[in-house]
Amino acid sequence: MKKSVAIIGGGIAGCAIARVLSKYDLDIHLIEKEADVGWGATKANTSIIHPGHEEDAAIHPLRAKFCVEGNRIWRKWAEEMDIPVSWPGELMIALDDGGMETLEHYLKLGEKNGVEGLEIMGREEIKKLEPNVNENAIAALWAPAAGLIEPWEACIALAENAADNGAKMHLNTEVKGIAVGDGKLRGLETNRGFMKVDVAINAAGLFADEISGMAGIDDFKICPRKGQYYLFSDDAMPKVKRIVHMTPTEKTKGVYAVTTVEGNLMLGPTAEDLDFDEKEERSTTEEGLDYIWENARKFLASLPPRNKVSKMFAGLRPEPPDGKYIIRAYESPWGFVNVAGIRSPGLTAAPSIAEYVAKLMEEKLDLRMAEKEGWNPFRKGMKRFSRLSDSEKQHLINRNPQYGNVVCMCKEVTEGEVVEAIERIRKLGAGITMDSIKFRTLAMFGECQGSFCRSRIASIISREAGIPLWQVSLKGDGTEYGIGDIKVLQRREKDEG
């Protein structure tokens, strides 16, 4: 009998693990409580693939190793799974002598970690690489290996590829308890019933401490650390050519300025430690946003006007005790594996963490990790109508006229793409929500933030999913577009009144 493995958590770590484990002759189950993958810590991320010069291997050996390796693996994975990435390189800016010392510190760390191409440069050279850098910059550490990726896109790609290779997806599924007997893992209690599994890998992000506690391992707590961001509209100028940030502090790598893979200037994050019970607190605040603005002005020459902001958002990163990753297979209960506290550089590290987990399973759990035949490393991304040539566009429309119906004007997203996204969402077993369409098509991501197209997209969902328009949700239960049909509501009121 094949061993069955449940991965709890459909974030970047869980999805990477699912993808790597789908190579082997195992019965893989990915369990996610939200309607879609990547909606936890993954979604609100600075989206950087770090080179690895900011990790001190003496203090955080795992973080340093996974970061450097992850940076390398992502290059291959992005190609295999058609994930949009860019490699603009990163400038760590020093504004004073203290900053200068910091640069040298990180140069040494980086060299120790085997990060290639690091170089400290003066103002003139910085200007050549990044015109939008502040006049006060005295020097910078240049790390050419730094890249950018859309984290949610990466997460969806990994999940789709894992599913193509036989991994079973369980969205809207929440683990409520873990059954243990005779020192061994027996299975998972979920809101959808009991699931008998041999191995459970806890990649539950912010909630990894709670899941671990269910297995009887309660020696750590995960602290939610809030990060707020500004995202600007497509035409907001000036942008940055490189990933730019200031010398980091102990707590955080500081405020970054990046031009995302989709071409939008993004500033952030903050680093605000919340209470342990504030794991749903994702509000933006004036103070937090002002902090970002003030800090970005310190290292950038100029910022776009604030009315060019297309979105302010915030996410929570899972912060483990002392910032240390908790990646362990336990003797008791046998079959339980923690992949917890995957804080920065978690996005970068995810592929390497996944490969490490596969090794753990072989070495610590004595699982026979036989590679199965016909594993397919490739996955095709969504068609992006706006990026096609005229002849490709015409070809697509000839095949399906829905690709000639532009529904989101800002991002030029067609009905065909929305329908394709719905098919992909169905294949994953995810919820057909406006957000899951948004992250797959970029519809509603543009200048108008959906004021024109939200009703059009909701209509397509309503038609394809066969649910009333008002029941179409933004991001799952409780976030419906409306409260009902106007006249039905009024009749009901009259009857009751």
Next chain:
Amino acid sequence: MKAESSSKMKSRTYDMAVIGGGAAGLAGAVKAAELGMDVVVLESGERIGGIPMQCIHPGFGNFYYGENLTGPEFSERLIEKVKLTGIKCYTHAHVEGIRHVSDTENMVSVVMPAGITQIRAKTILYAAGARERHAYEIGITGDRVSGVYTAGEAQTLMDIYGIMPGKSVVIIGSGDIGLIMARRFALEGADVKAVVEMLPYPGGLQRNVVQCLEDFGIPLLTSHMVTRIVGKKRVERVILAEVDESFRAIKNSEKEIDCDTVALAAGLVPNIGKLREADIDIDSSTKGPVVNEYMETSLPGIFVAGNALAINDYVDYAAEQGEQAAIGAHLFIEGNMPSDWKPIRKGENIRLVFPHHISGGRDVKIYARVKKPVRDAVVEFPEIDKRVRKRAVMPGEMIIVNLKKQETAGIDELTLRCADGN
């Protein structure tokens, strides 16, 4: 359309391609057709008629038709004329780009369910309307939850799809759209908790303040702003604060209003993305193109009208501007467009004024807005001793000044100012 007809379209040169099938575009298209021009209308939505089609309240057409109509009635009249004149209209026609090839040739790239195509036209009337400002660009912080709509989106839901967005509502912005949506929600049984306005006075027409708020007992909170939206999944409440003279929140003035819906009527921005790409001159006060009296932009032969030109108070103005653009396009094609333009400048207390250039060769209508409200105001062009007295002027109500041909003959430039009449 399949390859055959699309190639036919390519070889054809239209006199005017109209981008946007709303009031400005349709009025322009009809006028152009009446002048004998060969016109095509490109509408991105599923039908022509524009935003008035979802505005079921009256108040449309008082100037243009001399009758008080509802939005759909106003649009239907234009649609009827479009049908009678046999103007070709494409719906679901998304304009990807505009290329100004030469002063007599423009190429419009269009995506339609029938295929992609290039439309060649001697002139363009760009009438793509406006977009609504959203919560992020006006700096509202807090939770990103459901129950937040722009006013127009809420109106679409209610009056196109018949869906109720929510039952207890806070409206942000007291411009006409905010006021009308407050009444619209109240009429469908929602509890409209407040209309919140940053300015010390309502942004919309006095008529609407009375008919939409006072008649329904809806509170108007002036000199207030919503600073945060709070909720777990859906809006649960908003936090608002009083603002000082520079519109900053006053500390410790915060209060909360429980609600499940926020409708944003925080202003409109001309929707000119495709024109911006074509590199035309933009007026930073209207946020639309700089135009002459025929609504021609800085690119010869490219005209603009309606809310894509500047945010108008009445759809009637949009339709008038569309007609002026059609008259201009006709002159342009005939080679009779004037070449000597005199600037209209902004003087005291004038926030915006357009058209930005006039010829001095004909009667012309000037549209303007003041910066600050004035009682017993004098609106004047000092250079020509033209003076109009107004009982009151408000930023929310456009000032219209009709200039006669003889008044503007021989001038070099004009300055519009608005002063206290006392």
